[in-house]
Amino acid sequence: MNFLEERILKDGIVKEGNVLKVDSFLNHQMDIDLFNQIGEEFKKRFEGKKIDKILTIEASGIGIACIVAQHFHVPVVFAKKAKSINLEGEMYVAEVESFTHKTKNQVIVAQKFLNEGEHVLLIDDFLANGCALQGLIQLVNQAGAEVEGIGIVIEKGFQTGGRVIRNMGYQLESLAIVESMDSEKNEIHFREQ
C-alpha cells in the first residue's frame, strides 16, 4: 500500500452512493506536504518523458498541479469550465457531456497557452467517468499538442473513465485506484498496482 492509499484509509470517508470524501486533505483543505509526495511519485512514473507544460482544470486540480509542476519545472495552465469575461481572444473550446448530470459543459483554454508540438502532462484530482479529462484531451488535440501522460490522484476503478483512457493508449497513472467501497463499514479496497 502506498502513501496515498494509506492516507485515504486514514482520513477518507465513504458515503452512500459510492462517494469518497477526501476533503480534509485533497480537495477542500489541502495538505501541501502530501501534494509534494504526489509530485515526486508522478515524476518517477513519467521518468524520461519530455514534459513542457502541465494542463489541469479548475478548481480542485489547480493546487495539485502547481505543486506537481515544481517537480517537472514547467508552467501550469488551467482550463476553465465556463466562458469567462477574462478569457478574451482565441480559445480552444471542448464540449463535454456529463455522465452523471446529462448536462453539457464547456472546457476552455486560451489558444496562446497551448501550442502545436508541446508535450503536455494532464493532472487532476479525481477520475471517475472521465468527462473532464476527455475535455482536456480534446483541447490538447485541437492545439496540435501531444498528451504525454495523465496523472490522476484517485481513480474510481469501478467506473469507466480509466479503462476508456487506457484503451486509447494513453499512459494513465492513478496513484490510488479504488476498486470498491462500503459506506456502512467505511471500507475501501484498492486495485493492486
Place this chain on the structure above:
Amino acid sequence: MNFLEERILKDGIVKEGNVLKVDSFLNHQMDIDLFNQIGEEFKKRFEGKKIDKILTIEASGIGIACIVAQHFHVPVVFAKKAKSINLEGEMYVAEVESFTHKTKNQVIVAQKFLNEGEHVLLIDDFLANGCALQGLIQLVNQAGAEVEGIGIVIEKGFQTGGRVIRNMGYQLESLAIVESMDSEKNEIHFREQ
C-alpha cells in the same frame, strides 16, 4: 520597482475599462517560479506572525495559495463560490454582493476546516472592490478565528477594496498596487510602497 511590478510591466496587457490582463503568468497560465518569489515575499512581510492556515477562494487563488503555503508550512483551505454537492455537513456561508454585477454570491467553507482561535492568512490574486475578500473575512469571523494578515498579488489601488480593508485595521500586503493604467499607451503606474 519589485520583481512583480517588473513582470507586470513586461507581460501584463492593459485593456479598455481598467482591465489588466496577467493571464500569461498569474491566473490562467501560472509561472510557478514567480509564485515561489511571491511566497518568499509574503513570508518576509508577515514575519513574526503566527499563521496556522491559509484561506483562499476558487479558482485562481488556489495555485498561488498552495505555493505560498510552502513558505509558511501550513495547509490551505479554499472557499467555494457556490453550494456544491461535495460540500456536505455544516458550512459557514457568507453572502456578498458584487459591486460590478450587483449580483449576490455565496462564499462557502466547511466548518471543520476553520476553527475557533486559528490564525488565518488570506491569500488572493486580485483585489479591486474586495467582495471576495469581504466574504473570506466574514467566514473567518463566523468561525471565531482571526485574520492575521491578507496577502494580495495585485491590488487595483484606484478601486475601493484596499482602502476599506486597511481602514478596518487589517494588515493588507499587496505586492503591486496599480494606481492608474492607460490602455492606449499600455502604460501602468504603480503606487510607491
